[in-house]
Amino acid sequence: MTSAPQFLTSLLDRYKDYNSQSRPSVTLTFAQSIDAKIAGKGGKQLILSGKESMIMTHWMRTMHDGILVGIGTALNDDPQLNTRHLPPRDPDPSSNGHSNPYHLPRPIILDTDLRLSPRCKLLKNFSEGRGRRPWVVCAELAAADSRAEWVDRRKELETAGARVVVLDSEAGANGLLPIPVILETLHKLEIRSVMVEGGAQVIRSFFSQGVTFVDTIIVTVAPTFVGEDGVSYNASLNILESGLFTPIAFLQSSGFKYHSREMFGPDTVVALCPA
Ligand SMILES: NC(=O)C1=CN([C@@H]2O[C@H](COP(=O)(O)OP(=O)(O)OC[C@H]3O[C@@H](n4cnc5c(N)ncnc54)[C@H](OP(=O)(O)O)[C@@H]3O)[C@@H](O)[C@H]2O)C=CC1
Numbered sequence: 001m002t003s004a005p006q007f008l009t010s011l012l013d014r015y016k017d018y019n020s021q022s023r024p025s026v027t028l029t030f031a032q033s034i035d036a037k038i039a040g041k042g043g044k045q046l047i048l049s050g051k052e053s054m055i056m057t058h059w060m061r062t063m064h065d066g067i068l069v070g071i072g073t074a075l076n077d078d079p080q081l082n083t084r085h086l087p088p089r090d091p092d093p094s095s096n097g098h099s100n101p102y103h104l105p106r107p108i109i110l111d112t113d114l115r116l117s118p119r120c121k122l123l124k125n126f127s128e129g130r131g132r133r134p135w136v137v138c139a140e141l142a143a144a145d146s147r148a149e150w151v152d153r154r155k156e157l158e159t160a161g162a163r164v165v166v167l168d169s170e171a172g173a174n175g176l177l178p179i180p181v182i183l184e185t186l187h188k189l190e191i192r193s194v195m196v197e198g199g200a201q202v203i204r205s206f207f208s209q210g211v212t213f214v215d216t217i218i219v220t221v222a223p224t225f226v227g228e229d230g231v232s233y234n235a236s237l238n239i240l241e242s243g244l245f246t247p248i249a250f251l252q253s254s255g256f257k258y259h260s261r262e263m264f265g266p267d268t269v270v271a272l273c274p275a
Pocket residue numbers: 029030031032037038039040042043044045046048069070071072073074076077110111112113114115175176177178179197198199200201202203205206231
């Protein structure tokens with residue numbers, strides 16, 4: 001049986017050869033039901049991954065410099081984005097028996113208008129020494145009339161411990177931060193690999209960039225149905241869906257090819273790479 005670190009290393013080891021890129025290597029990953037839902041009705045957070053695939057996801061977190069989510073996920077789930085499901089590590093012999101923590105990825109939140117709560121778990125964990133300083137990525141302000149509120153929110157977040165990274169660009173016509181500029185900025189800040197964990201809108205955005213900006217897709221498919229009311233990462237699938245695993249076929253038709261799959265507990269984890 002392949003262990004989670006072996007499965008992931010077989011996929012992600014190739015990032016070492018990507019040093020000449022001017023963007024980080026990007027792993028797009030999420031958990032879905034058989035009917036391609038990533039959350040329940042009204043965005044209710046669902047724990048779709050079983051224990052074993054959740055541990056696989058936490059191993060994946062140790063293998064990236066950054067872990068990126070959208071503000072929708074940050075507000076809805078109040079995530080921690082850490083590695084707490086991994087078994088305790090043996091102490092490092094050179095550190096007098098002190099604990100030997102796993103590498104923690106830098107939390108990165110796409111948050112155009114700085115809506116993140118200064119009381120979120122990511123900031124609480126950082127202030128208590130249990131997490132890295134979160135980076136909040138936002139846009140240059142398009143409208144000067146909201147500047148005072150924006151400056152106040154920025155101060156509040158920085159006081160709570162966040163680093164606010166202002167992109168050298170306004171939000172795009174769709175109101176979203178431009179992915180190429182985000183990745184270029186993160187690369188300048190020494191982020192060489194980033195794990196994109198969702199949510200729906202962020203998955204759509206990265207997916208629409210195709211193979212130019214995504215190196216690996218790793219999808220946990222849990223053996224469960226959520227139903228029509230659930231949140232899908234591709235709205236059109238709700239209408240077009242013609243059978244099980246249609247989303248994977250959809251991904252393949254967009255420049256990615258099947259690489260491998262592995263069972264972790266009851267879940268199937270499917271990996272895709274550029275064709
Ligand atoms: N099963 C799974 O693996 C996962 C499930 N989820 C679920 O997903 C849901 C949240 O998804 P959703 O509401 O779509 O929120 P997202 O987490 O995808 O955040 C989307 C928001 O991020 C901001 N943003 C800024 N730039 C971009 C960009 N380039 N692309 C996309 N978003 C950008 C926008 O807000 P603004 O303009 O205000 O800045 C946008 O509305 C929750 O229900 C959560 O439980 C989340 C992660 C994983």
